[in-house]
Amino acid sequence: xxxxxxxxxxxxxxxIDDRIKDILIQDGKIVKIGENLKSDGAxxxxxxxxxxxxxxxxxxxxxxxPGQEYKETIETGSAAAAKGGFTSVFCMPNTKPPIxxxxxxxxxxxxxxxxxxxxxxxxxxxxxxxxxxxxxxMFEMRRAGxxxxxxxxxxxxxxxxxxxxxxxxxxxxxxxxxxxEDPLLSKTGVVNEGYFSTLLGMKGDPAVSETTIISRxxxxxxxxxxxxxxxxxxxxxxxxLIRRAKTDGVKVSAEACPHHFSLTEKEIRSxxxxxxxxxxxxxxxxxxxxxxxxxxxxxxxxxxxxAPHSQEEKELDFDQAPSGMIGLExxxxxxxxxxxxxxxxxxxxxxxxxxxxxxxxxxLSAKGKIAEGMDADLTVFDSEAPWQVKAAGFxxxxxxxxxxxxxxxxxxxxxxxxxxxxYNVE
Amino acid sequence: xxxxNKRHLLDVEELTKxxxxxxxxxxxxxxEVSSRDVKKVPALRGKTVVMLFFEPSTRTxxxxxxxxxxxxxDTINIAVSxxxxxxxxxxxxxxxxxxxxxxxxxxVRHGSSGVPQILxxxxxxxxxxxxxxxxxxxxxxxxxxxxIKEKLGKLEGIKVGxxxxxxHSRVARSNVVGLTKMGVEVTVCGPSxxxxxxxxxxxxxxxYSVEEVIKRSDVLMLLRIQKERQKExxxxxxxEYAMEFGVNxxxxxxxxxxxxxxxxxxxxxxxxxxxxxxxxxxxxxxxxVTNGVAVRxxxxxxxxxxxx
Numbered sequence: 001x002x003x004x005x006x007x008x009x010x011x012x013x014x015x016i017d018d019r020i021k022d023i024l025i026q027d028g029k030i031v032k033i034g035e036n037l038k039s040d041g042a043x044x045x046x047x048x049x050x051x052x053x054x055x056x057x058x059x060x061x062x063x064x065x066p067g068q069e070y071k072e073t074i075e076t077g078s079a080a081a082a083k084g085g086f087t088s089v090f091c092m093p094n095t096k097p098p099i100x101x102x103x104x105x106x107x108x109x110x111x112x113x114x115x116x117x118x119x120x121x122x123x124x125x126x127x128x129x130x131x132x133x134x135x136x137x138m139f140e141m142r143r144a145g146x147x148x149x150x151x152x153x154x155x156x157x158x159x160x161x162x163x164x165x166x167x168x169x170x171x172x173x174x175x176x177x178x179x180x181e182d183p184l185l186s187k188t189g190v191v192n193e194g195y196f197s198t199l200l201g202m203k204g205d206p207a208v209s210e211t212t213i214i215s216r217x218x219x220x221x222x223x224x225x226x227x228x229x230x231x232x233x234x235x236x237x238x239x240x241l242i243r244r245a246k247t248d249g250v251k252v253s254a255e256a257c258p259h260h261f262s263l264t265e266k267e268i269r270s271x272x273x274x275x276x277x278x279x280x281x282x283x284x285x286x287x288x289x290x291x292x293x294x295x296x297x298x299x300x301x302x303x304x305x306x307a308p309h310s311q312e313e314k315e316l317d318f319d320q321a322p323s324g325m326i327g328l329e330x331x332x333x334x335x336x337x338x339x340x341x342x343x344x345x346x347x348x349x350x351x352x353x354x355x356x357x358x359x360x361x362x363x364l365s366a367k368g369k370i371a372e373g374m375d376a377d378l379t380v381f382d383s384e385a386p387w388q389v390k391a392a393g394f395x396x397x398x399x400x401x402x403x404x405x406x407x408x409x410x411x412x413x414x415x416x417x418x419x420x421x422x423y424n425v426e
Numbered sequence: 427x428x429x430x431n432k433r434h435l436l437d438v439e440e441l442t443k444x445x446x447x448x449x450x451x452x453x454x455x456x457x458e459v460s461s462r463d464v465k466k467v468p469a470l471r472g473k474t475v476v477m478l479f480f481e482p483s484t485r486t487x488x489x490x491x492x493x494x495x496x497x498x499x500d501t502i503n504i505a506v507s508x509x510x511x512x513x514x515x516x517x518x519x520x521x522x523x524x525x526x527x528x529x530x531x532x533x534v535r536h537g538s539s540g541v542p543q544i545l546x547x548x549x550x551x552x553x554x555x556x557x558x559x560x561x562x563x564x565x566x567x568x569x570x571x572x573x574i575k576e577k578l579g580k581l582e583g584i585k586v587g588x589x590x591x592x593x594h595s596r597v598a599r600s601n602v603v604g605l606t607k608m609g610v611e612v613t614v615c616g617p618s619x620x621x622x623x624x625x626x627x628x629x630x631x632x633x634y635s636v637e638e639v640i641k642r643s644d645v646l647m648l649l650r651i652q653k654e655r656q657k658e659x660x661x662x663x664x665x666e667y668a669m670e671f672g673v674n675x676x677x678x679x680x681x682x683x684x685x686x687x688x689x690x691x692x693x694x695x696x697x698x699x700x701x702x703x704x705x706x707x708x709x710x711x712x713x714x715v716t717n718g719v720a721v722r723x724x725x726x727x728x729x730x731x732x733x734x
Binding site: 089134136137167168170 | 665
């Protein structure tokens with residue numbers, strides 16, 4: 001099985017190739033890159049005038065399977081990922097039941113392979129049942145193919161348990177991604193605590209709920225000389241704390257979500273429940289600092305926190321509706337529109353945040369770069385094409401996006417995963 | 427042999443290499459006593475040795491008691507948890523009362539590190555540490571050294587792996603200190619959460635792979651894994667511990683044929699050690715117990731005869 005991509009403008013995290021090239025793919029690997037390549041019998045994709053980048057890698061998505069298949073499945077989630085240009089997705093373990101044992105890890109991997117669109121990596125729970133009481137069998141989950149652990153949806157609140165988790169996971173060789181939220185501070189907050197929560201009479205979730213856990217975890221990682229990854233960083237102070245930690249040599253990495261660099265709490269005035277998300281949309285100052293963090297490297301990567309919910313659930317009132325929005329299919333458009341067009345990042349830097357950097361964080365050494373010998377996970381896109389976000393256009397089973405109706409720039413045209421064309425706009 | 431000048435045995439750390447050698451040599455001559463028909467010598471006739479145990483113990487207490495009796499000393503056991511401590515008496519008061527009955531040596535075990543030292547600071551009797559907290563269990567380390575030396579003919583250059591809950595183990599600490607002092611290369615192994623900070627400074631190497639340790643060792647010392655540690659979140663489950671760090675016959679195939687297996691007891695069969703290993707030809711576990719009596723005879727004999 002061979003595939004030849006003709007006339008590609010290759011963009012990697014280190015720059016745009018100054019020559020138009022062809023990419024020959026065989027058995028899921030990039031075997032040759034050069035000008036005017038020929039191959040008899042290979043399928044051909046003509047990328048004339050388009051960019052080809054390494055496939056995007058999302059360290060944070062919810063595919064809801066098992067247990068909440070009415071929101072999303074591995075099959076529909078994979079289709080949404082492919083449509084958004086993603087070739088690898090890490091799915092969070094807050095399923096029902098949570099992914100906290102070898103059997104479920106194995107199920108997610110097998111189902112991802114059966115669907116066969118993108119690489120689906122299960123994120124295992126840090127604690128059994130995500131109950132903040134006992135560690136999961138990390139060695140066993142690692143052997144089954146689990147590369148990352150998280151109790152996403154909540155933090156590990158018990159500090160001793162978090163310490164043990166960091167030490168133990170470091171030995172196992174598995175990365176911990178922390179959802180930073182102190183439940184005693186967030187309480188029942190639904191929007192960022194501040195002027196807008198007061199104005200709108202809504203329960204506030206304070207920024208300090210995020211930063212107390214980030215501070216604690218930075219201290220633990222520093223004390224133990226362990227790695228930690230911070231999920232969906234959303235506040236100015238969080239970025240400052242992580243920047244300082246990196247200066248101090250603490251082994252931290254961080255992700256930010258498109259909605260946290262694209263939207264502010266002001267939007268909440270519409271009471272559109274698709275804007276309800278954890279952590280909540282923050283202030284303009286926070287958004288500016290997230291962008292600064294992306295630019296200066298404090299924030300390593302962009303992750304979607306793709307969180308599908310059904311229409312009925314999002315039609316509840318703001319207090320009752322579940323938190324989260326879908327993100328796989330709008331992430332790249334928001335990256336181009338909000339970051340590249342706004343001169344926050346160059347195109348190669350965006351590709352770094354969406355592919356090379358997440359590959360490096362999770363140790364996917366054959367991904368995140370277009371080079372001979374690497375996995376043939378590629379995204380073909382037009383960085384200039386405008387397109388309108390439409391509910392009917394989503395491949396995801398859920399449509400809970402606050403970006404519906406908006407026009408974005410940057411359109412994914414085709415996605416190739418393991419040498420197979422898994423999405424093609426035509 | 428030089429004249430012994432230490433009335434107490436509180437920790438391995440306070441012993442020089444030569445003194446450890448002297449204990450082992452003395453134990454060697456006493457070992458023969460226990461194999462006689464009449465298992466008694468009059469070395470400590472007229473002396474009184476009290477076993478003052480603040481923690482339950484079968485093996486160590488019995489071993490000390492037999493050691494004292496085979497040296498003709500009078501012995502008495504006090505299991506303190508069941509008597510005066512429950513009435514609010516301090517440790518020192520309990521020990522002073524015991525000493526007031528003119529005893530010569532107090533063999534003490536306590537769950538809190540440093541209690542033998544506190545007694546030694548305040549009493550005139552010889553204090554022998556039978557295990558304090560997570561700190562020290564000197565006679566266990568000495569009997570382990572005796573057993574290894576008896577089997578392999580030397581200690582210098584031998585490679586010993588200690589596997590288990592290193593953090594909460596007084597046996598591990600005493601062995602790391604004692605064995606390295608004798609020129610043994612010690613590697614500790616266990617979940618990273620159970621390896622205490624700074625153990626490298628005590629002279630031990632650290633390795634998280636039990637199979638690596640099996641490959642490189644001449645002697646493998648397995649420690650009891652306490653189920654309570656799982657409840658304290660030091661590791662995910664007993665099952666995962668057994669799978670990752672438990673030693674069974676299959677795993678032993680990765681090591682030398684003559685790799686020796688030791689365990690200070692009591693064992694959790696099927697967790698840190700499988701029965702086929704515990705009862706197998708490489709196991710020295712019961713020899714450790716036999717040698718324990720000889721080593722404790724040597725310790726009591728030397729301490730009670732010490733010239734300060």
